[in-house]
């Protein structure tokens with residue numbers, strides 16, 4: 001019998017994605033044999049790009065309960081309180097676990113951790129590394145730990161195309177390597193850790209590989225999804241024409257940087273009592289309104305950070321210099337950009353999805369911790385807390401080994417994609433214009449019609465582009481189905497929250 005794949009790999013678990021969520025889960029599964037399939041090299045994804053840091057109540061004047069209160073206060077009433085409690089209570093021990101694998105957090109000469117503050121946090125509780133290179137430091141340590149772990153094998157430069165199922169259970173994935181090899185990986189546990197959906201938008205801070213693959217795969221397999229309409233737009237990306245846009249971390253505003261208009265006037269003081277440190281959706285829409293009116297907006301850190309820029313924010317400093325701006329002495333032009341997806345594949349507190357055999361962790365998942373809006377620096381935290389719990393859950397699960405039966409004979413990841421840059425650019429523009437930070441019913445309906453047309457243009461094998469269209473349609477449909485504004489979801493035709501939409505179904509239910 002001829003199979004449509006070139007190689008069959010069997011493992012106890014397959015993890016798709018090698019960011020903080022995927023590698024944390026894989027490490028926690030020992031001694032189970034884990035195959036990590038990842039699109040690029042194992043250090044890719046959004047994780048190494050994370051700047052500001054990871055939130056944890058480690059200061060003497062702070063507590064997990066206060067961290068939880070701040071998390072809920074920006075979440076528009078939709079946070080799952082049980083998930084928030086798990087997140088904030090486990091934060092200090094997960095920070096210690098990261099230190100144990102070699103993550104170095106910035107500290108003063110006496111060894112006291114240096115804690116930053118960001119929007120929505122009422123305490124200094126953001127740990128950072130290398131100033132604003134927190135994600136790169138975490139990724140370095142995680143990749144090294146995974147490389148040294150006997151139970152973890154990595155298949156890099158391999159695109160996971162689809163989940164395969166057997167008798168109602170998820171039983172593996174199909175994948176295609178960059179060399180064109182077709183792989184069928186069978187395992188009784190599959191963990192999606194594919195990150196978010198930033199690349200669906202014309203303006204984004206996310207790397208190109210973040211294309212909503214896990215969300216689309218889970219949807220095709222029939223997994224329960226949640227909160228898809230809630231996409232976070234970061235207020236301050238560097239408006240210099242890059243794609244992706246460079247992020248100017250919120251920690252800059254935490255250190256006192258201010259937002260000014262063309263006349264050098266601080267406008268956030270009139271918009272919200274917390275001014276520049278108001279929740280992200282509030283700041284992003286205030287900037288958006290000024291840009292739509294034809295003005296420009298700048299982040300001015302000249303007084304608050306000034307000469308300490310190269311040391312405190314080296315990543316942002318060099319990105320600005322590359323674009324000819326010296327942020328020590330010049331205000332930096334900014335614009336909002338798609339940054340983070342609060343919604344995703346619904347999971348319980350152990351990362352289990354509604355499908356037997358399938359877990360989801362990190363940004364692709366929806367544990368319910370963020371509700372309608374994510375508190376800054378809570379996403380690395382969510383990925384490490386729930387990634388670890390999911391890994392432990394997979395380790396403990398007594399699932400039968402998957403036999404390579406005829407059920408998988410048709411598992412084909414498809415041929416290598418041709419050039420689909422035209423439809424993809426069209427999709428990204430449509431999402432930005434009509435499913436972006438200000439939406440309305442007419443725009444969402446027309447976006448859905450256009451995405452349907454784009455789907456017809458994609459050839460067989462264009463799996464990534466198809467995932468982008470599928471994920472875009474899911475987000476647009478969810479946005480259309482919520483006739484109110486809440487958190488990051490803003491409808492100009494329904495600009496107020498509607499109490500009828502204030503409650504959430506528990507995500508793991």
Ligand SMILES: Cc1cc2nc3c(=O)[nH]c(=O)nc-3n(C[C@H](O)[C@H](O)[C@H](O)COP(=O)(O)OP(=O)(O)OC[C@H]3O[C@@H](n4cnc5c(N)ncnc54)[C@H](O)[C@@H]3O)c2cc1C
Nearest residue numbers: 017018019021039045046047052053160195362363379380
């Ligand atoms: C510029 C920037 C700054 C940020 N700053 C912060 C911050 O300071 N604090 C904070 O808490 N959060 C921050 N975030 C958000 C945070 O970085 C992410 O939410 C988090 O890193 C997501 O981790 P993850 O493991 O879920 O996914 P990622 O790190 O995105 O990893 C996804 C992985 O999945 C792989 N993958 C995807 N699709 C496939 C497929 N089909 N087949 C195989 N592999 C696949 C990718 O190659 C990658 O390895 C920032 C994000 C960005 C973009």
